[in-house]
Amino acid sequence: MSPAILLLLAFGLGLVGWLAARSRAWAFRAKTPDARLHSLPSFHAWYVALWIAVPALVFALVWNAVSPALITAHVLADPAAAALPGFGFEREAMLAQARAVAEGKAFGVFMPEAEGLIAPYRVALARYESIGLIVTILVALAGGAFAFLRLKPDFTARTRVERAVMSLLLIASLVAILTTAGIIISLVFETVRFFGMVSPIDFLFGTHWAPDPMSTGAVDGKQFGAIPLFWGTIYIGAIIAMLVAIPLGLMSAIYLTQYASSTVRKVIKPLLEILAGVPTVVYGYFAALTVAPAVRDFAQGIGISSASTESAVAAGLVMGVMIIPFVSSMADDSIAAVPDALRDGSLAMGATRAETIRKVLVPAALPGIVAGIMLAVSRAIGETMIVVMAAGASANLTANPFQSMTTVTFQIVAMLTGEGSFDHPATLSAFALGMVLFLVTLALNFIALRVVKRYREAYE
Amino acid sequence: GCGGADSGSRDQVRAVGSSTVYPFAKAVAEQLAKSDPSIKSPIIESTGTGAGMKLFCAGVGPQHPDIADASRRMKKSEFDECVANGVKDITEIQVGLDGVAFAEAKGGANLALTPEDIYKALAKNPYGKPNTAKTWADVNPALPADPILVYGPPSTSGTRDALKELILAKGCDANPEMKALKDSDKKKHDDVCTQVREDGIYVDAGENDNLIVQKIEANPKAIGIFGFSYVESNADRIKGLTMSGITPTYETISNFSYPGARPLYIYVKKAHLKAIPGLQAYVTQWSKLWGKDGTLAKLGMVVAPDAVLAESAKAVTTMPSLDGSQLK
Amino acid sequence: MNAPLPLNDAPAEAAAQISTLPDDGPAKISARNVSVFYGAKRAIDDVSIDVPNDYVTAFIGPSGCGKSTFLRSLNRMNDTIANARVEGEILIDGQDIYRSGMDVVQLRARVGMVFQKPNPFPKSIYENIAYGPRIHGLTTSKNELDGIVETSLQRAGLWDEVKDRLTDSGTALSGGQQQRLCIARAIAVDPEVILMDEPCSALDPIATARIEELIDELRGRYAIVIVTHSMQQAARVSQRTAFFHMGKIVEYGTTSDIFTNPREERTKDYITGRYG
Amino acid sequence: MNAPLPLNDAPAEAAAQISTLPDDGPAKISARNVSVFYGAKRAIDDVSIDVPNDYVTAFIGPSGCGKSTFLRSLNRMNDTIANARVEGEILIDGQDIYRSGMDVVQLRARVGMVFQKPNPFPKSIYENIAYGPRIHGLTTSKNELDGIVETSLQRAGLWDEVKDRLTDSGTALSGGQQQRLCIARAIAVDPEVILMDEPCSALDPIATARIEELIDELRGRYAIVIVTHSMQQAARVSQRTAFFHMGKIVEYGTTSDIFTNPREERTKDYITGRYG
Amino acid sequence: MDTLTSSSADTLAAQRRARMAARLARRHTGDRLFKLAGLGAVAFSALVLVFLLVSMASSGLAGFQRSELRFDLPLRGQLSIDRDRLGQPDPASALELAGLPAMVDAAAEKGLGQGGAALLADGAWRDVAAQIAAKPALLDEPSLSLSLPATDELAAAQRGDGPEALRPVAQRLVQDGKLVRAFDWGFLARSDATSPQAVGIWGALKGSIMTMLVTIVLAFPVGVLAALYLEEYAPRNRWTDLIEISINNLAAVPSIIFGLLGLAVFLAIFPHYRSAPLIGGMTLALMTMPVIVISGRNAIKAVPPSIRDAALAMGASPVQVVFHHVLPLALPGILTGTIIGMARALGETAPLLMIGMRAFVASPPGDLTSPATVLPVQIFLWSDEIDRGFIERTSAAIVVLLVFLLLMNGLAIYLRNRFEKRW
Numbered sequence A: 001m002s003p004a005i006l007l008l009l010a011f012g013l014g015l016v017g018w019l020a021a022r023s024r025a026w027a028f029r030a031k032t033p034d035a036r037l038h039s040l041p042s043f044h045a046w047y048v049a050l051w052i053a054v055p056a057l058v059f060a061l062v063w064n065a066v067s068p069a070l071i072t073a074h075v076l077a078d079p080a081a082a083a084l085p086g087f088g089f090e091r092e093a094m095l096a097q098a099r100a101v102a103e104g105k106a107f108g109v110f111m112p113e114a115e116g117l118i119a120p121y122r123v124a125l126a127r128y129e130s131i132g133l134i135v136t137i138l139v140a141l142a143g144g145a146f147a148f149l150r151l152k153p154d155f156t157a158r159t160r161v162e163r164a165v166m167s168l169l170l171i172a173s174l175v176a177i178l179t180t181a182g183i184i185i186s187l188v189f190e191t192v193r194f195f196g197m198v199s200p201i202d203f204l205f206g207t208h209w210a211p212d213p214m215s216t217g218a219v220d221g222k223q224f225g226a227i228p229l230f231w232g233t234i235y236i237g238a239i240i241a242m243l244v245a246i247p248l249g250l251m252s253a254i255y256l257t258q259y260a261s262s263t264v265r266k267v268i269k270p271l272l273e274i275l276a277g278v279p280t281v282v283y284g285y286f287a288a289l290t291v292a293p294a295v296r297d298f299a300q301g302i303g304i305s306s307a308s309t310e311s312a313v314a315a316g317l318v319m320g321v322m323i324i325p326f327v328s329s330m331a332d333d334s335i336a337a338v339p340d341a342l343r344d345g346s347l348a349m350g351a352t353r354a355e356t357i358r359k360v361l362v363p364a365a366l367p368g369i370v371a372g373i374m375l376a377v378s379r380a381i382g383e384t385m386i387v388v389m390a391a392g393a394s395a396n397l398t399a400n401p402f403q404s405m406t407t408v409t410f411q412i413v414a415m416l417t418g419e420g421s422f423d424h425p426a427t428l429s430a431f432a433l434g435m436v437l438f439l440v441t442l443a444l445n446f447i448a449l450r451v452v453k454r455y456r457e458a459y460e
Numbered sequence B: 001g002c003g004g005a006d007s008g009s010r011d012q013v014r015a016v017g018s019s020t021v022y023p024f025a026k027a028v029a030e031q032l033a034k035s036d037p038s039i040k041s042p043i044i045e046s047t048g049t050g051a052g053m054k055l056f057c058a059g060v061g062p063q064h065p066d067i068a069d070a071s072r073r074m075k076k077s078e079f080d081e082c083v084a085n086g087v088k089d090i091t092e093i094q095v096g097l098d099g100v101a102f103a104e105a106k107g108g109a110n111l112a113l114t115p116e117d118i119y120k121a122l123a124k125n126p127y128g129k130p131n132t133a134k135t136w137a138d139v140n141p142a143l144p145a146d147p148i149l150v151y152g153p154p155s156t157s158g159t160r161d162a163l164k165e166l167i168l169a170k171g172c173d174a175n176p177e178m179k180a181l182k183d184s185d186k187k188k189h190d191d192v193c194t195q196v197r198e199d200g201i202y203v204d205a206g207e208n209d210n211l212i213v214q215k216i217e218a219n220p221k222a223i224g225i226f227g228f229s230y231v232e233s234n235a236d237r238i239k240g241l242t243m244s245g246i247t248p249t250y251e252t253i254s255n256f257s258y259p260g261a262r263p264l265y266i267y268v269k270k271a272h273l274k275a276i277p278g279l280q281a282y283v284t285q286w287s288k289l290w291g292k293d294g295t296l297a298k299l300g301m302v303v304a305p306d307a308v309l310a311e312s313a314k315a316v317t318t319m320p321s322l323d324g325s326q327l328k
Numbered sequence C, D: 001m002n003a004p005l006p007l008n009d010a011p012a013e014a015a016a017q018i019s020t021l022p023d024d025g026p027a028k029i030s031a032r033n034v035s036v037f038y039g040a041k042r043a044i045d046d047v048s049i050d051v052p053n054d055y056v057t058a059f060i061g062p063s064g065c066g067k068s069t070f071l072r073s074l075n076r077m078n079d080t081i082a083n084a085r086v087e088g089e090i091l092i093d094g095q096d097i098y099r100s101g102m103d104v105v106q107l108r109a110r111v112g113m114v115f116q117k118p119n120p121f122p123k124s125i126y127e128n129i130a131y132g133p134r135i136h137g138l139t140t141s142k143n144e145l146d147g148i149v150e151t152s153l154q155r156a157g158l159w160d161e162v163k164d165r166l167t168d169s170g171t172a173l174s175g176g177q178q179q180r181l182c183i184a185r186a187i188a189v190d191p192e193v194i195l196m197d198e199p200c201s202a203l204d205p206i207a208t209a210r211i212e213e214l215i216d217e218l219r220g221r222y223a224i225v226i227v228t229h230s231m232q233q234a235a236r237v238s239q240r241t242a243f244f245h246m247g248k249i250v251e252y253g254t255t256s257d258i259f260t261n262p263r264e265e266r267t268k269d270y271i272t273g274r275y276g
Numbered sequence E: 001m002d003t004l005t006s007s008s009a010d011t012l013a014a015q016r017r018a019r020m021a022a023r024l025a026r027r028h029t030g031d032r033l034f035k036l037a038g039l040g041a042v043a044f045s046a047l048v049l050v051f052l053l054v055s056m057a058s059s060g061l062a063g064f065q066r067s068e069l070r071f072d073l074p075l076r077g078q079l080s081i082d083r084d085r086l087g088q089p090d091p092a093s094a095l096e097l098a099g100l101p102a103m104v105d106a107a108a109e110k111g112l113g114q115g116g117a118a119l120l121a122d123g124a125w126r127d128v129a130a131q132i133a134a135k136p137a138l139l140d141e142p143s144l145s146l147s148l149p150a151t152d153e154l155a156a157a158q159r160g161d162g163p164e165a166l167r168p169v170a171q172r173l174v175q176d177g178k179l180v181r182a183f184d185w186g187f188l189a190r191s192d193a194t195s196p197q198a199v200g201i202w203g204a205l206k207g208s209i210m211t212m213l214v215t216i217v218l219a220f221p222v223g224v225l226a227a228l229y230l231e232e233y234a235p236r237n238r239w240t241d242l243i244e245i246s247i248n249n250l251a252a253v254p255s256i257i258f259g260l261l262g263l264a265v266f267l268a269i270f271p272h273y274r275s276a277p278l279i280g281g282m283t284l285a286l287m288t289m290p291v292i293v294i295s296g297r298n299a300i301k302a303v304p305p306s307i308r309d310a311a312l313a314m315g316a317s318p319v320q321v322v323f324h325h326v327l328p329l330a331l332p333g334i335l336t337g338t339i340i341g342m343a344r345a346l347g348e349t350a351p352l353l354m355i356g357m358r359a360f361v362a363s364p365p366g367d368l369t370s371p372a373t374v375l376p377v378q379i380f381l382w383s384d385e386i387d388r389g390f391i392e393r394t395s396a397a398i399v400v401l402l403v404f405l406l407l408m409n410g411l412a413i414y415l416r417n418r419f420e421k422r423w
């Protein structure tokens, strides 16, 4: 039975119940014109409709899950099924093909053996479909009758319906916690497995990163020193990118909030937001094709012969540009949150605008700006495509920005799409790196949110 | 759609694995769909050999791929996992060769290298001593005194594996002491022979070979290490370097006189052969295209020697099961 | 003017009227035919007034009548509002502050301002006071600066309360202390005029009384203009009062005259609480 | 109470005092020992008062003394403030509105409220008025609803001004009209009590006068409680006045008594503008 | 104060005034420079954006073209084929049987000179077959002028790279007007292929659309409901804090981590759906949901409390307040945030690499569960192709992606401006 039919059925019956309950509620009113109903007729209607649709849907869901097994059992009892091979994929494939044909989803079978199963499938499908349909209707009717009989003029339908709505809202907000749990679960097992092979000390404090996914035999923990990755991540994401993004973002925010006319602001702000909206794969392409060669030529032009095409600067510059809008919009918010009274106070002292901004507004907005920068950093160190396309793979522990460097995200992609076998520590290291990344962004965000909160409170 | 998602079958072939095999597997899929419109074009995913094996070996059923493309042979451990998950019958088919080729920009210095030179230039500890070579002349006085700068594949790629096994280990074993070490202390031998230096002279260049081409074009003194197909298709910009006097060409690679050839495989899950429409046809399509004048050769794949081809062609029809005990 | 004006619109003759008292000597500030617009909206309509040097002048009037607007036009703080525009002349010591070469930075150093809500900078008390002298480069040594800070705080009657905690944040003070800090901050650059816009409306009665005393102490040293919505306060602290209504000055005179003997019907209505 | 209370703290005996006038007949609202807390802060301190049915009762007092807080506790609008907590009893027609079975939805339909800032819904004028009758299911037909809308607007004195544009947005009206719309909206669900929190403080004098008239017209039909910071307004519109100070009712009486003959020193000080 | 100190105070004041005046010019210059720096920062960002867009667009436009060979195919009376057969499924096979490929090759040899057939892209005759199938009347025309795709090599030779031997051939054909760069509408209708001459973007675009569909259907309701709960009802307690922290954190968790989540959780639960838009959409929904929640909360916060008070005071229940007043007023803001979140999801690559959406898929996905790829991943895959013909195609794909993003951003800006707080 297709889920769509069941859905329609549940909603259809729900609608009927809705209408019936509403007219009953109106009838209460008509009988006792003076007495106010506790709840509006429409709440009575929703109450009944929910009692019809929800149990019916729940049953339909369960039925959808169990009926295929019942149908298969029915088909297997058929003599035609005796010819099927024993357990295995071929047998299942035959059943599936016959079923697809019986359901009208396919026109013919690919395996001739399946031909004979089509007819039994048709029979079984028809039978279980009608059973499902009937029971669904019964469940709906039972729910509806229960709810309908409870309706009275002073029935608290509204309270009950609203309670249902509130549960829905609560469930929706729990999705976030589930997601967080999902992330932790999906990282933690492999991470633990990895640390069973490589000591966390070697991993977190080692300065040599050269895991060999193809190696066999004993694992050499000394190859898994992730410091060069952390360094590359910080150097590209938190240093070079921020050297670009902080001054540009901050000055943009200052210009937009303090100097620009409202029309200019209206045009420029969305433009900046576009900069944040350009997909990172486009930035990556741009970085690899345009910026990186230009940077290398520039570096070689000034005599740095070791300049690599996949330089940290190229990735960092482009990433910085991408981050500008984050910094500027957070700075914008926090500067705007500084009460005008402070600005006026400073201007009235005879300060110029620049002095007012530098000495009063920016210091006052500093916590918010810092928080914005932290969020931007967390975004930069989690950025993947730009580094995958432009930063290179060498785990160099160097301060030379024209050298190639690699980052945590790059290594995650490389290890998970590489040639090593899946249970090799090199591959598993991707999960450990993911865990570190997750924890670091968690920490950055946590601190940033704390800072912002405290600072908002200071002005509210 | 997948047709019968909850259980049952799939109506499209699914192959995963090596990025080296990927372009060839794509081409075969495309040809198959053109030649037989009743077959849906197979889905080819470039996951890398290891991840591909992991997916392939996860089990039998429509949710698991039918084919694993590999730029190296299946490992024993992988085979064991396959068996543990019920993937007992696997057919191994060698579809061709890939050469690890050294190349420089057109107009470069025309270095004439040997595996030994390369080993001495790139190993971390050549013959057990730290590598101090800065110019090619340091390695071999016959070579020019140009600085050594080699762009090569990262450790996660199959090409790097091939580099280690086919060139570095070979150069290393030229020294009898090392050869002896191989028998006495395998681990130490591997360390000494296959570890690549990390002082910036060998540059991990990521998976994007286009970028390596650009880089060695920009720096004529630098050398790049590629899959041979890349050298072929960029013949207007770069040229292959001779190795022990032999230029990398189709011939020299396919007869293994150029020391950088490695086999490319596809692994077929036999349990799927009957159940997945188009699987047999897809495998057969490989055999139609892997010949000397076939599409794959045009795309840069090195055709395997005739004997191998004959055996592979036989495997396509008979689908022999792989014997795990042959694997390492 | 003898006849009471109609409530809605002021006749043309009112425009010609200059609010000035002949006994007051030369005016510190003279506004002539000043109108202030917010976009198309006229918030101040052709106001002319002379503000004396030695007295405290109070602006009173119902909410929205333009008191703050007019006050802010006296040190060109209206410049900071994007769509605000000032017409007419405002002379301080005879010089038009809206003339083209006028340097607002210097002007505002000469005309200090205290706002409705105390707005100390979120810096230390010391830095709050030192801010003005620093940006204007008034001092050449730390000693001199310390001196200015101390004198200013003393004049604002705050020194004894804060001398032991000059490094505490200015925002940690009580509301009344904050407002005195703001007055001290204004004094620190040695202004000639101090404008105050409802300086006590956010304060409790005790703090209010303290500020009112302070205003009285400062009188004579600075020309002081204070906007207030409390008629009692105007009566207590000012010697001259201007009653604003709908962007115009309805009546101007000595404070005692305005409160005991208003000439205009509207003034009387306002003072007796008929509206506002 | 005869002796003037000290400014800072109220002695225990004040707690026992019930503000009520013996001539007023049965009270519409009786508060008994009501205290309201925001977290640990006590904003209303043990207040007991009887609000009569047929008069307008004004709450006056300096800013922050708890007028709004007390007013909002009369229709349990304080429930919406997370950390607000009410102690004591508030009876409307003898029934405790804080008892456990009380349905706040119905309570608020009986006790309407008008706020300081006019807050029409951003919907059409018609929908603004029709909203209450709709959610309470007061009508069964469109006609009946139309009737309610018209009567409510008429009672609020707004019908003539808006009858031709009932579909215009309520927010497009002038401030005074908006406030009358809000009053009409409150009337539409046929409440018994109307609470008004400084309903004119955002309005100009003319609109204020209009609302004051309206309040006078509504008197007798609804029990009306109005919070105002303008003593003149209290004097004009109310018949009973309670003077709040620091969370307590300092004095309660007929409006004329309070304004002409306050018993308490603090009341007198406030009325003569010594603080606030 | 006695006269003496008073006069010394006067000199002091005069001194200070002099110092102030001396500094003025410098301060004003500083002010102007500061403003200029701000302007410079804004201008820089704008310039980068313009440069990015222009450079992508200019090289992308070339990617909408392909090299085509032009020659005539004599038709009337040449093909013996039953016209009815053309109306049935797979007319191409019928035409192939009737000998169309050989005819095309022969015509190419004739029209383009010796070896002309080899210059045609593999299967170029299929274009002809499609034309004929669409319009059988063509069979009565004396001849049909064709414009068929050239091989990748010839295309490369026309660009001036590729095999040396072909370059003169290409030059000659270009001079004769037989080899042209023609606008390739098919690029918007075809799917991935191995040859840059034959690729199209429709497969990836359709994959993107399907993925976004799943994302919005999941993320929007959950996001809005969660935002309502947190902003309007959530009690202040540990659980709420936990939810809030989770959401704020999820909004900043690197997208690749969501990829790992999709890999470890969704693909473990639904192993059949590797590479499917359904899984991609679910993964991206988890990523987008927090963005919607956060912007939704801001929009809800922006609804003035006075509206809530008004409704509550009328006797509306909290649920009625929210659904009658708050939600309708906040909706434009929520939509704006949603669109921006969706735009971000549309451009997302890394997480999809992890869940198998990087496959070669030669036909557009049929439904939500069939294997697919999406625009950004297609860009990533093409950027990695050996054949340099893909460089332009990649740029063209970027242009398609950017157009979509700009449209979405434009819509968001429009919504924001149109509904910006009007109460």
Ligand SMILES: Nc1ncnc2c1ncn2[C@@H]1O[C@H](COP(=O)(O)OP(=O)(O)OP(=O)(O)O)[C@@H](O)[C@H]1O
Pocket: C038, C041, C043, C061, C062, C063, C064, C065, C066, C067, C068, C069, C070, C081, C229
């Ligand atoms: N920035 C502005 N833009 C537009 N109109 C303004 C602005 N500031 C004030 N107004 C309007 O100008 C008129 C005068 O305002 P102003 O603030 O000067 O009044 P006020 O007498 O100080 O009132 P209050 O006693 O409330 O402070 C008012 O109608 C006000 O609405």
Ligand SMILES: Nc1ncnc2c1ncn2[C@@H]1O[C@H](COP(=O)(O)OP(=O)(O)OP(=O)(O)O)[C@@H](O)[C@H]1O
Pocket: D038, D041, D043, D061, D062, D063, D064, D065, D066, D067, D068, D069, D070, D081, D229
């Ligand atoms: N939501 C709240 N949380 C905490 N404290 C509050 C809150 N609302 C009011 N208060 C405090 O409770 C006290 C009484 O406030 P309330 O608003 O009732 O005063 P009011 O008499 O209405 O003043 P006003 O004339 O300014 O409206 C004040 O000290 C105020 O700061």
Ligand SMILES: [Mg+2]
Pocket: C067, C068, C069, C197
């Ligand atoms: Mg004002």
Ligand SMILES: [Mg+2]
Pocket: D067, D068, D069, D197
């Ligand atoms: Mg209040």
Ligand SMILES: O=P([O-])([O-])[O-]
Pocket: A418, A419, B017, B018, B019, B020, B021, B047, B048, B049, B070, B071, B072, B156, B157, B158, B159
């Ligand atoms: O993906 P690989 O070809 O490098 O194995």
